[in-house]
Amino acid sequence: VLPVDIQHSDWENTLESTRHNPPALRLGLCRLKGFKEQTGQLVVNQRQQRPFHSIDDLCQRVHLSNEDKQRLAMSGALASLEQQRRHALWQSHRPPPQPALFANASQAPTLAPTTDYQEMRQDFEWTGLSLDHHPMQWLRQRGYINDCLRAKQLETCRHKQLVTVAGVVVNRQRPGTARGVIFMTLEDETGNINVVVWKKTVDAQRKALLTSRIIKIKGIVERTDKVIHVIAGKLIDITDKLSDVALKSRDFQ
DSSP states (O other): OOOTTTTSSSSEEEESSSSSSOEEEEGGGSSSTTOHHHHHHHHHHHEEESSOSSSSHHHHSOOOOOHHHHHHHHHTTTTTTSSOOOOHHHHHSSOSSSGGGGGGGOOOOOOOOOOHHHHHHHHHHHHOOOOOOOOOHHHHTTTTTTTTTGGGGGOOOTTTEEEEEEEEEEEOOOOOOOOOEEEEEEEETTTTEEEOOOOHHHHHHHHHHHHHSSEEEEEEEEEEEEEEEEEEEEEEOOOOGGGTTTTOOEEEE
């Protein structure tokens, strides 16, 4: 029942094309920060015996620490048992079911649902990514990057066209044979953007290049067959627009 499974790889395409279950992209429990493999295996073993029918059932059959309950609830891993994350957290921490005489004592309080933005923050905090809310989509909806093309739109741009793009910095690479050139990969809600930063630009705009987690780039499209790059001209660090989201890049590995 849980939408995650430690027995599978990080990404598992689970296409359940039925009327009641639309296609789903699921993460493995191994993506959940601080969640031990041993604990995940206990969850999997119990689920294989019979599905969990409630959060109470999960907590009774798998002895989870309070920290693990928080990880599961606030990352959205319990969504198939309780859609609202705050309700899931409360249910996972409440005492075991009481006799009818004390039933009202354990009734759920009225909790405000988490917003899409809060869920995105929680997703990145606990798993390092979000399957439902992309940071660039959020920025675009609020008008911060209205002048920026999406990654998908670059496919229709001509060679040498001036463009402005923006994305989360996925990685930075500086091959030893590149003579100071840095290659960047940005990600927006439609795909990846490959960026080339020549040495002169690296030297002139080093801070924005090396410290930003979200960046806007004005540059020129370079097309070679089906490969598309943006040659960076001006780099603008816009991390402050989402400074409370735990975004990380893989740099110079």
